[in-house]
Amino acid sequence: MSNNEIESNLKKINPEFFFDKPKEKxxxxxxxxxxxxxxxxxxxRLPPEPNGYPxxxxxxxxxxxxxxxxxxxxKVILRFDDTNPKKEKLEYYDAIKQDLKxxxxxxxEERNMSDDMDLYYKYALDLIRISKAxxxxxxxxxxxxxxxxxxxxxxxxxxxxDNLSLWKEMESADEGRFSLRLRGxxxxxxxxxxxxxxxxxxxxxxxxxxxxxRIWPVYDFACAIExxxxxxxxxxxxxxxxxxxxxxxxxxxxLNLRNPKIIxxxxxxxxxxxxxxxxxxxxxxxxxVSGWDDPRLVTIRGLKRRGITPExxxxxxxxxxxxxxxxxxxxxxxxxxxxxxxxxxxxxYYFVSDPKILEVSNAKCQTIQLKRHPDYDRGFRNxxxxxxxxxxxxxxxxxxxxQIIRLKDLYNILITDVQDDLVKATRTxxxxxxxxxxxxxxxxxxxxxxxxxxxxxxxxxxEGEDINPNxxxxxxxxxxxxxxxxxxxEIVQFERFGFVRVDKIEPNEVAVIFAHK
RNA sequence: GCCCCGUUAGUCUAGUCCGGUCAAGAAUGCGGCCCUUUCGAGGCCGUGGCACGGGUUCAAAUCCCGUACGGGGCACCA
Numbered sequence: 339m340s341n342n343e344i345e346s347n348l349k350k351i352n353p354e355f356f357f358d359k360p361k362e363k364x365x366x367x368x369x370x371x372x373x374x375x376x377x378x379x380x381x382x383r384l385p386p387e388p389n390g391y392p393x394x395x396x397x398x399x400x401x402x403x404x405x406x407x408x409x410x411x412x413k414v415i416l417r418f419d420d421t422n423p424k425k426e427k428l429e430y431y432d433a434i435k436q437d438l439k440x441x442x443x444x445x446x447e448e449r450n451m452s453d454d455m456d457l458y459y460k461y462a463l464d465l466i467r468i469s470k471a472x473x474x475x476x477x478x479x480x481x482x483x484x485x486x487x488x489x490x491x492x493x494x495x496x497x498x499x500d501n502l503s504l505w506k507e508m509e510s511a512d513e514g515r516f517s518l519r520l521r522g523x524x525x526x527x528x529x530x531x532x533x534x535x536x537x538x539x540x541x542x543x544x545x546x547x548x549x550x551x552r553i554w555p556v557y558d559f560a561c562a563i564e565x566x567x568x569x570x571x572x573x574x575x576x577x578x579x580x581x582x583x584x585x586x587x588x589x590x591x592x593l594n595l596r597n598p599k600i601i602x603x604x605x606x607x608x609x610x611x612x613x614x615x616x617x618x619x620x621x622x623x624x625x626x627v628s629g630w631d632d633p634r635l636v637t638i639r640g641l642k643r644r645g646i647t648p649e650x651x652x653x654x655x656x657x658x659x660x661x662x663x664x665x666x667x668x669x670x671x672x673x674x675x676x677x678x679x680x681x682x683x684x685x686x687y688y689f690v691s692d693p694k695i696l697e698v699s700n701a702k703c704q705t706i707q708l709k710r711h712p713d714y715d716r717g718f719r720n721x722x723x724x725x726x727x728x729x730x731x732x733x734x735x736x737x738x739x740x741q742i743i744r745l746k747d748l749y750n751i752l753i754t755d756v757q758d759d760l761v762k763a764t765r766t767x768x769x770x771x772x773x774x775x776x777x778x779x780x781x782x783x784x785x786x787x788x789x790x791x792x793x794x795x796x797x798x799x800x801e802g803e804d805i806n807p808n809x810x811x812x813x814x815x816x817x818x819x820x821x822x823x824x825x826x827x828e829i830v831q832f833e834r835f836g837f838v839r840v841d842k843i844e845p846n847e848v849a850v851i852f853a854h855k
Numbered sequence: 856g857c858c859c860c861g862u863u864a865g866u867c868u869a870g871u872c873c874g875g876u877c878a879a880g881a882a883u884g885c886g887g888c889c890c891u892u893u894c895g896a897g898g899c900c901g902u903g904g905c906a907c908g909g910g911u912u913c914a915a916a917u918c919c920c921g922u923a924c925g926g927g928g929c930a931c932c933a
Contacts, residue, residue, distance in 0.1 A: 367868080367882070387933050422932060477932055486857090517931045527858050529929035536932035557933045581859060581928050604926070605862075657882060668866055671883050681896050688893095694882065713896065746892055772892095780892055794879070805864055833893040855895075
């Protein structure tokens with residue numbers, strides 16, 4: 339049989355097989371269902387450490403946890419992981435909450451790990467009593483070496499009584515002298531299981547608890563307990579914690595605590611932007627960026643200042659998903675998603691960079707109305723015009739004598755003279771029929787009643803390993819007068835220039851930050 | 856060094872557990888066309904990929920072994 343014969347026979351047997359199925363419009367991307375989630379019974383947590391300002395990576399993580407709590411009609415707990423008094427600062431507790439609110443991520447309950455010190459003490463003593471933890475007085479470096487070699491130190495043979503009395507001693511001991519270590523498994527391939535420290539002395543006031551406590555839990559111990567006693571059902575976190583699941587589950591097992599379901603994903607980065615506090619902090623300290631809200635940074639505050647919206651950040655999270663590979667996204671993705679969010683709500687204004695004078699000889703003084711948005715009804719802006727205009731130097735470069743162009747939304751002009759920074763023209767009705775207008779070059783303009791505008795243009799901070807010294811540039815020009823009436827934080831579009839966010843309104847200048855085209 | 860996780864178009868992602876419907880995407884980028892008094896938005900079309908090498912099987916992106924590359928862990932940080 340030839341292929342054609344086979345096909346025609348098959349058509350007789352099952353004609354439906356050959357129908358072209360209509361293309362179904364598939365649903366937009368959505369995060370996958372959460373394993374083991376029951377409606378109304380999901381509890382997640384947002385676990386920031388109050389030691390800096392959150393960046394987009396934290397934002398993703400916050401969003402995932404928030405998203406699933408909402409999706410399953412559950413609860414999300416904001417829990418500050420503040421068990422290292424040396425690193426936490428009071429200002430960050432509040433800053434993080436502000437950033438979360440701006441991100442439109444709400445929480446149902448707020449906690450600090452440091453509120454539960456008594457609980458950690460109780461469980462620490464439980465571990466000692468069941469002989470699953472011991473006080474170790476070896477120095478950190480020595481312990482580290484032994485753990486590396488899977489060897490016990492002699493402290494492991496301390497009796498329960500020894501440990502209980504050493505615990506008392508530890509309460510007033512110098513920092514570094516004693517630690518409480520779990521009896522884990524020294525031969526485990528998973529090095530975090532090799533008798534890790536659970537509690538240690540930190541001789542430093544805590545931003546909330548002050549000097550009340552000197553013995554502090556380490557992350558694994560506090561987290562193992564908190565995730566259980568707070569009723570957390572699902573933990574969504576990045577994979578640097580992957581090896582701690584075994585440890586935290588083991589601790590909970592010893593203490594008869596319930597395990598949450600843990601889901602991991604890789605941390606992601608934005609190309610050319612440092613995406614960790616570890617990398618951002620030195621940039622600030624060396625004044626290579628202006629602060630945590632520098633618009634070149636992908637901190638939440640940096641993104642905000644640049645005009646990226648919370649909705650766009652949510653969309654990025656949904657686009658990336660809980661991926662285990664290591665995504666390196668390009669700014670263009672953020673920009674594209676952000677454009678979708680702001681395009682319909684951004685008023686349009688005219689702005690000319692590198693302004694050059696345009697004189698229109700037979701123009702008359704008048705007030706005209708321009709639409710704030712070409713596609714949506716957002717009202718009008720009034721512009722007073724005379725015969726003197728400013729146009730952008732870029733546009734001037736393409737003009738020539740005898741050319742007819744359109745001052746957008748105004749009228750056509752015939753160019754009569756082009757000099758380095760001056761153009762002369764006369765108003766004309768030529769080429770203004772609908773058909774002709776389609777082909778006529780249209781440029782933005784600003785009347786002589788205008789406002790000075792400076793646009794800060796954030797660029798890529800890193801090119802490969804190297805800092806880009808020209809990552810922040812400035813474009814100055816004139817904008818139509820109403821730009822001076824905008825409010826700080828507003829996002830508008832300068833036509834044929836790009837979207838900008840108003841950063842600061844000063845008496846004689848409006849400072850904006852360029853978001854993207 | 857040891858251990859864990861990953862590798863699907865330029866980028867991002869679904870599929871991998873339970874092999875065939877996957878010559879695999881609704882994203883983004885790029886190219887083209889349409890629309891538009893913005894180089895924005897919108898619409899349509901196109902471009903382009905299963906890291907590599909073996910094996911198992913009638914059949915492998917999917918299972919097994921190995922290699923390479925990337926990330927993470929081995930803190931009295933989180």
